[in-house]
Every structure is written in structure tokens, then in C-alpha cells.
Amino acid sequence: MTKASEAGGFIVDDPDYKKPARRRRAAKKAVSYVETDDELPPNGTSSSKSSRKRKVKDESEDEEYQESLGTDKVDDIKPEDDEEEDAIVIRGTSTGRNRPNGASIVNAISLSDLSDLSDLEQNIDIPEELEELDLEVVEEAEAPRPKKKRKTPAKPKKPRVPYFTRVTEKLYNIHPSLKDVFPNLDQHEQIEVKKATQPEGMTCTLLPFQLEGLNWLVKQEESEFGGGVLADEMGMGKTIQTIALFMHDRTKSPNLVIAPTVALMQWKSEIELHTNGILKVGVFHGQNRGKSAEELKEYDVILTTYSVLESVYRKQNYGFKRKRGLVKEPSPLHNTHFYRVILDEAHNIKDRQSGTAKAANSLDTEKRWCLSGTPLQNRIGEMYSLIRFMKLYPFCEYFCTKCDCRSTEWKFTNWKCCDTCGHTPMLHTNFFNHFMLKNIQKYGVEGLGLESFKNIRLLLKNIMLRRTKVQRADDLGLPPRIVEIRRDRFNEEEKDLYASLYSDSKRKFNDYVAEGVVLNNYANIFTLITRMRQLADHPDLVLRRVGTNSIDSSGMPEGVIVCQLCDDEAEEPIESKCHHKFCRLCVSEYVEGFNGDPNKLECPVCHLALSIDLEGPAIEVDLELIKKGSIVNRIRMGGEWRSSTKIEALVEELFHLRSDRVTIKSIVFSQFTSMLDLVEWRLKRAGFETVKLQGSMSPLQRESTIKHFMETPSVEVFLVSLKAGGVALNLCEASQVFILDPWWNPSVEWQSGDRVHRIGQHRPVKITRFCIEDSIESRIIELQDKKANMIHATINQDDAAISRLTPSDLQFLFMN
């Protein structure tokens, strides 16, 4: 039955019929119940019911209305009315951005607090969560949804077997092998903890627990699982253990390592360093990467990034547009048979519907490994993607409750019935969702939820190895880590400015509260909060934002090109090939002053080989460029610029670290790249040597920048944006960390501390967090503490509530 005929069958004269699907409520009011009752097609019930599960987003309202009515008894209309209302509200949340009691829908639990409470890694990135909310609901729609909404106290119910038990029984009847899955898992022999021998050819001596890890890796690979998750805490040498695995049996190749872009070059250099170049390493990245699978076979280890993986997969399967139309290109990665595939920072595929996850799943390999310091960032559902990647049967499979059909894919090409058995989607259930996920989401860690939770732990015990730094402190020999908060106060001028912004924001917030639309304006409120946080960093971040550069009274656009050697307005600016701008004189002098191999002359900013036309025409100030470019180009030169309390506090701290007998290097983190630009400029002018890592840099640039910092004693400060450098960076030459702006969630800050607090660090580590006392930052820190306490106080607490900002939290931020 087609959608049109179905709809046309009973509401021909509905004026709202042609309106977009978003207006469900309006449509509902237009329909009269009596009419529907009469004209309801008798056979519309089952198919429309199933269709709802799949196409929540793009259904027309009347169809949806019909099916939900169709699933219920026709004679009980009045209470059903309320029911219907509820159902629609819930579905509305999936598409809209508002979510009243959002927790009840998503109700996610981070497994990490249960498996290891001490290192809970949840992420309170609000925008991201909003995105994930959509996915979550889609996911629910796919899997058979428990009929939660039918349970109204108003409706008298006959006692019945719960949905979960019914499905379990059906599954066990039809797929008897499933009964033994968990008992077998429980019986499964644990790999005994033993030290492996140091692999031949490794230049560094492995630490005791790393040898244990190697033993586990080798044994686990031989076991039925053919891989697993190495989830050692950050800085414990997951990379080294993996390299040891490569070296353990060198005949087993090729290996594919998929890593984030930041870590790519680090992998390469570590492999070369620790194996003395025995392993042939190929980097599959960048414009001139190889096109054929043949080239890849020459290497022992091939390194690539998630984005490349996704891109070659997309080009192979979906093609790309060229002048001549759609072109498809075979992917060298997907046409090579690997022995082993390793996903570094595996939570990159946490969204199983993403192209990256699909691309990773379709790699041809025998053994599969995931490396991650934070295997679960937000919710248990993320684990599923890893399970799918590792092809763990039957955990990643869909089962039919009517027949013995099972498959790893959700194969419903016509959206109506299964391609293999012909049964409806409703009758199919996912093993992981059913036995491990749903009950936890529904009940938390109690009753049935607890059972599911035990199931998860059982599985993880068999596939995951996790050691924490605290457990292995003696082996690691790590220095103590001191965390301090430095509190400062605004000066008078800043206080005035802040007060005006604050009262403005507060009024807006109170308006929202008064209208009861706080949750509808999440994004707006977030912008307000961000402005206040930026103001606490430096007023220019708010006043001279990108795109809002004003033209001053003389009609001249403000802005200059700043020379990156003398950090002043550039005289006759010329540009190098790597797009850095210098005064002609400065850079000429720099080039002349370099006495060494002219091939080793490097750009003073990004430390790649320098290529610049010294005689080339001077570039002109371009208004567009200024608008888009660094904030430093937009500030007032010529002594008018004023620093902020926070920047000065940083300068003071760095100044006090200076001494004539020891060099202490520091890393400075901020979330705002403009803030980093300002800080860099200020520090350089004050005589510090700095380097900066930005998200926009190429892997080669990153590598040479990091190298420059690690190898030059006089470079004291490394500026990193929290997002770009939060993970997979090894900077143990530095021993101090400064975090300029507090983040909502302490774990992100812990991670940034881990950049220096890792193996190889011999100096005492100190982390200083800056906070302006009379601004919103002090409240953010209070909020952090509150949440941390909550996490520690209640073990079985559903931490979904902890991991996001509730309306009361928002209220707290705006409280006086």
C-alpha cells in the first residue's frame, strides 16, 4: 500500500494534509475521531505500525496519527487521546531542539563510572549532545521500542508478561544457541597475567605492565575474539605495546593503523624510534598518497587517519562528482587484505552510523584492535560501535523473533520487511540492545538493568584490558601531579564592562525563565554564557569578534598586517609559501642570519622548510583578510592596546618560572583560538619564545612544531587549543600546564594535564587553572565541584544527569 493511497483513504478533505510534517499537532486537531474510526482500513494496522519505527522524521502527520491509533483498540478512544498527545510530544523532541525531561528519553549511563569510578570520562559538550539526541532517538526507532508510553495509570491493565521477558523467550526458542552466550562467556577462560618476553628488535625496554599487556594482546589475538580493546589510561604506552605486538611476530603483516591526524606523525616517529627501522612504515595521507592497493602491500605498517579512511570509502561506494558526472574510485585500503587493523583513539567511531564507522567496519582484516584511553565517553551505546567493528558475534547481530534469521546488517531495503525472512522490523531485535543496553536505559542499574549491566561487564572482562595509572604507579614512576586554581579579580575597567554584559545577559535569561522557555533557548543562553566567559579572558574577544569589525570614524577599516617576526605592524609585508607574513626587512635578516645548511632553513612560525620570495611584491591590507584573520590583526597597535587581568596573570606566572639555572617549559590551553592568538602576541612581545598548535595545521606542520618545542631549550611556551591538542600529544619536555578558561567538565581538563603527566616525565608536574573570581568562571568551577562530588557520592547514580547542564544549573550560573 502506498503512502498516498493510505492517507487519501481517510482524510481527503484535510486542509492540513499538504503542510509539512512538523505540524503534527495542528493536523491532529483537524481530524475528527469519529471519521477516523469509520474509515480506518482494516489491514492498515501492522504495516503502518512498523513504518513508524523507521521513519519518524519524514512521515506525514496523518499517517502517523493513523498508525498509532491503529495499533490500539478502537473502542477506547477518550483516554487514548491523552496517550496520543504524549506520544507526539516525545517524538517532537527528536526533531526539535527542546527536550523537557530529556533524561527520560536518552537516559544514558556512562559505563565508566561503573567499571571504574575514579576515571569517569563524560563529556558535557552541549551542542554535541543535542546532535546525539537525534541519533539516539533514531536508534530507538530502529530497534523494537518497548511500549513504555502505553502504561498509563488511568487505563486498567490485565497482568501480563513484560515485553522484555517475552522477547527473550521468543529469542531463546528460535535461536537456542543464544541461551549459552552469557554462561559461556562466564566460563570462558581468562588470560592469565604473565609477562611476555621482550620482543627482539625493540630498542626500548618495556615496563613490567607493558610486558603483561603484550602477553594479553598476543593471547587475545589467538582467542576466538580475534582482537579486543586496549583501554589503558592515557600516557601508559598503548602505542608502545602495539608496536611490541607488531614486533612480536613480524611475519604477520600488513598492519593498518588508523589514528587521529594529530597522532599520525607521532606514530611514525615512535615506530621508527623503537624498532630501529626494522618495520617498513607507510603513511597513507595527504594529496599524493598512493592510488593502488599494490603499493600498500610493500609496507609492514600502514598509517592513515580517520578522515582519509572515510573519504576513500565514500569515493568507492558512493562516488564523487566530477565534470563528467559521478565517478567511483576503488579504495586502496578496502581492497587490501590486512592481517590486523588498529583503531587508535577508537572513540572516533563511537557514532556507528557515521561514515567513518562504516568505513572501518568494511575493512578486510583478520584481527581487529581498538585503542582508547576513554572507551566510553558518554554512554554505553557507544560501546556498540566498537563491538560491531570487532565483529563480535552474536553481540552485533540482529535476530528475528519469528524465525532463525540473523544478520549483522539492518537489511530492510523496502522499509517494510526483512530482506532475508520477510518479517517486519518490529520482530527483529538487536542482541546488544536487548540484553545489554535497553534495560539499563530504562531502569538504571537496578533489577533488570543490573542484570544487563552484569552482561556488559562480563563481555568487557573478556575483550578489554584496562589498567590505570594509580594501579601501576610503581611501575610507571610518575611524578606527583599538583592541581591549583589561581584566582584573580577584574580591574575596575573590566569590572564595569563585565557588569554591563552580565546584567544584560541576566535580564534575557530571566525573560526566558518568566516565559518558561529556557529549554527552547538553550543555544541562545549558551551564546550568552560564552560571551561572558570570553569577556573574562579578554574584552577584545567579544568586542572584536570575527566579522564585527567596525570601521572607525575616519572611514578607514581598522586592521593591519602583523609581522610574525617582530610582532609589530609589518613594513612592506611579504608572505611565505606557508602563508605567514613578515616584514621584508625582518625576514631578510632572518634568512641572512641563518648560517647552516640552507636546505634546513625553516619558517620561524611553523618550522617547515621556508620558501619565500624576498623580492616579491608587498601584499596589501585586505579587508576580507582582516575580518577573517587572526584577532591580532584587528587590535590597535601603537601602544593603545590594553591587556587583561588573565593575560597579565599568565605573564606573571611565566615570568616567575624563569630562572638563571633551570628551564621550565609550559603548555597553555584555551578553548578560544582568538585568546591564544592574543596570548601568543603578548608573550612574544614580552620576550618569550612560543610555539602554537592549531586545528588548521597539517600533520607535517604539527610534527615540526612539536619537535621544535621539544628540542629547543629556549622555547618555553606551547600554546594549544583545548580541542586541537587535548588528545594524543606527548609533550613531556614540559612540566607545567596552564588552563586559561575552565571547561564545564573536569575530565577534559584532566586529559589536558595528561599531555605532560605521562611516562618519561621526570620533573614535578603542576597544573594551574585560571579563574576570574568575580565572573561566571568561579561559578563554573563551583558547578564542576558540585558534579564531581555527586559522582563520588552516589555510585549508582545515572550520570546522564551529571553530564549535562540542567535548567537549575543554568539558574545557578545566573544567580546573584
Next chain:
Amino acid sequence: MSRRRADKKENEPEVRGPNSALTAFLREQGIDAGAIRRRYEQSLLTERNEQTSHLHEQEEPFQENEIILAAIEKRRRRRTDANSDSGYSDSSFSSDDVKDSHYCMNCDREFKITVYSKKLEKDGKVGYLCTECTRFQVDQERRKKKTAFEARKKRKKLASALLNRQELKIPSLQDICIKLLSKHIDDVHALGDISVVSLNKISRILSKNRSLNNRTMMLFLDVTLKHLEFWDCSNIDMAYLDKITAFCPKLESMTLNMCGQLHNSNLISFAQNLLDLNSIVLNGPFLISEPTWVQFFELMNARLKLFHVSNTHRFSGDSLQSLLTNCGTSLESLSLSRLDGLMSKAAYDVLPYHLRNLKHLDLSNPFKENLIDDNLIMSILSVNGESIETLLLDGCSGLTDLFLVKGVKRYCSSLKRISLESLDQVTDSGLTQLFGGWTINSGLIEVNLKRCFGLGDRGILTFLNHSASSLVSLNLNSVYSLSHTLFQTLSRTLKLPLLTALDLGFVRSVDDKAIAILSRICPKLKELEVYGNNRCTQRARIRRGLKVLGRQSDSI
């Protein structure tokens, strides 16, 4: 100036035909054939005007114009003629150009204009310069640019020198030698007979360059050596740290900073083999385990006079107990800073029972603020009060006014240095009570009151009245409530004859005037820190020899 504005570009039509390099060059120089001709015609006109003005004064302008037009017409005809009969002859041109002579804007000499002639605007007139004047002008501009460039570079050098607390001056020959030596340290096989002072200097520079490693450290080991200091040992491994005992048996004092590679066996071997060792300073020995500490103290016993340890989490209550029972009575100087392993109050509470004649006590930055309280400090002071000279209690924020008034004031007659950083419970009245009539103490030398938010003008004034004559170093960073009045009162009543270092960072009332006052009343003041005080500007009047650190205007 190179600040070519974008809006200029906007006014020009965007699309142009192909250009030759010469055209582009001429346009850039502002030379334009049409303009030259126009200018020539203009000059012709004025010339004519001048010649004819007194002859035909009554003649009508239109007639005049006619004459000019006729002249132009005639010239054009002649030019075409010349071109047609003799191919391309320059004669007509040159004869024209001779006529087209200019008067230099500078020296009023007549000259021939060329493409190199400099255009100049002066007194509202636009004209060109003669060849020599042009050369002079270009030279001058180049020089100007160069000096501006030099000034920029110098400013940067100055900023980094300020950061190193140095002055930009010519270094001594010795310093140059040492610098050169440390640069090529990898090629040095023995340092030979160098004075201890120079050795220390080299060692410091090596530490700063992070080149103190297994090889270079050997250069400093010597049989006669009594004092050893390595400021960054993170690149020296276990085996080489052991060589210290072998090469320097007479060592008495040892300072190992950042000794993250110091192993248990090293420490034990120090205690066993260095029989004269009586003072040891360790920063960051986090590999040393608890039993090793106990064993070390048992071996050292009454020998140990000075023991400083910081930045380790493995120094526990048991280790401290062992230190006190074995070495407690002989200890003169004790520093326990940032020891996260000392987590029980009981561990600290035994301190007063063992320490007898302490001169230096440092209990800064305990794991929790409640570990150190007023009673503990008071009972330590009641025993050691007479001898104690240095008391460092940074970050012990559990302390209140009580220990100052009932402890420090009552017992500490010879106290010279006190550091109370971040003690937010110490109040203005507490400080006033301490220093008001503190007769047994003749004055403090070094005082650190950084981040004591509770303090105000009155307390600081009482304190300065008490110690003004002896004070050398003072830190009042982030004491927010200090006001203008304090500096005014100081200016009129006090002089601080010995004060050399003063930190007033983030005290917002410090402005140009306050700096001027301090510069006057503290004749020895060398370093004044004013970070975060945005009202301190370049305009402040400062005595020569006083370095003001942290002024934004110095580097922006």
C-alpha cells in the same frame, strides 16, 4: 608607508587588460604619459602667461588660449614631420624635454626630470626633486627605516632582558668565555682548573640549556669537591648518579633539583659512602619509596643537619617519623614542601617533640589545609623560637591570626624571613597586633605576604614601621585592599633604606604616582613588579637603576 588601504583598490575598476611590466612599474611610481603632457602644457601656458602678461594685459583669455592651442598644434605637426622623414629621431623629443625642465622643490635648481625623480609634496605644492636631492632623500628614508627597524629589534631584546632580570650591557670577558664553553660543552673533555664560582656558573647554564646529562655532569665531579649542586637532573640516569659517590667522597652538601631519576639505591649509596654529608636538598625525588626513606634516615642518623624535600607523594607519615626519631635533635634546617604523602595530622603533630634548635622551617603547601593549625606552629615555636630565623608557611591556609599573635610575637626573637603566602585567614588586625610593639625582634629582612587577602593599609603600615630599617625584600602581590592612602602616608613618613625587591602585582591602586613615590623613598630598590596594574604607564617617573617589571607599556 606601506599601509596601502584596501578602499583605494575598491575605487579602481577591477578588470584590466594585459599589462607590461613597464606599465605596471610606471603606474606604481605614479608616472603617466597623459599627466606628463598635461603638465607640460600647463607649464607652457604659465610661461606664456608670464611673458605675455605685461605685454598684452588687456588681451582676452580666449585669445590666449587660441595661441596656446596653435602652439600645440604646431608642435604636433612638427613631431609627425620629424617622425615621417627621419624614421625615429630623438631630436624633437630632446628639444622638447629641454624645454620641459623643472625646478627642484628643495634647492630650486633647474633639472631634467627622469623616471627616478622623487615626487614631493611641500607647503601644498607638488613637485619633483633634482637628481642629487633625490639621492639624498632616498638615503635619508632608508636610514630612517633602518633605525626604526633597529628600534624594534632593540625593544624585543630589552623585553627579554627584562624577563631575565638582566640589563642590556656588555658582558664581561669571563661571562663570554663561560657562554662559549657551555655552548660547545659536548667537545669539552676536562674543565681543568676553573674556580668553583665559574664551575657553578657553567653548571647553571648547562641546566638551563637542558644539556646537563650523563656526559657533561662528569666534568663537575672532583675529589676535593665539598658542595655540589645540579639544578636539572632529569637527564642524568641512575648509573651516573651513583658516580657522584665514587668521584666526590668528601661531599658535605648536595642539591639535586628535579631528580626524577634518583632511585632508591642511589640514595642509600649516598648515605653509606658520603661520610661527611650533612645537608641534602632534593626536589622531586618521587621514585624514592617509603622504606628507603626510613633506611636513609637510619643511616644518616645524627649527621643530618639540613634536609629539604619537596614534590613527592611517597614521603609518608612513617618516613617523617623516622626522620624525626633518627635525626630530629640535630636538624637545623627542615623543609617539607608539597608532600602529598603526608596525609594525616598525627604525622605533623609529632614535629614539636623532636625538633630542638631549628633555624629554618618550611612547611609550605601541605596536602590539606587542616593538617597544619595554629597549635602546631605555636608549640614548634615555643621550643625553637629563639633559634628560628626562617619560617615559610606558604599555603597553610588553616592558620589564623592566633599563631602570629600568640606564637610568632611571643617567641621569635631572631626571626629574619617569614613567608605567609595565601593565608586568607590572617587579618589586618592580626598583623597590627603582631608588629605593634614587637620589641624582642629587631626587624625582618624578607617578608612574603602574597595573596593574603585579609590585609589592609593599617597592618602593612604597622609592619613597615617596625621593619623599615632592615627590610630587603617584600612581596605584597594581590593584596587587593591596599589603597592610595598607604603610598601617600609612606611618602610622607617613612624611608625604606635597604629595600631592593618589591612585588606589588595585582594591587590595583598602584599607579604612576605610587611608582614615583616608591622610587623616591626606597633608594636601593632595584626590582619593582607591577604585573596586572594597568595604570602603571611609561609616564611614571623612575629613578635610574630601578627596573619596573610587568608594565604593559614596556612591551606593547
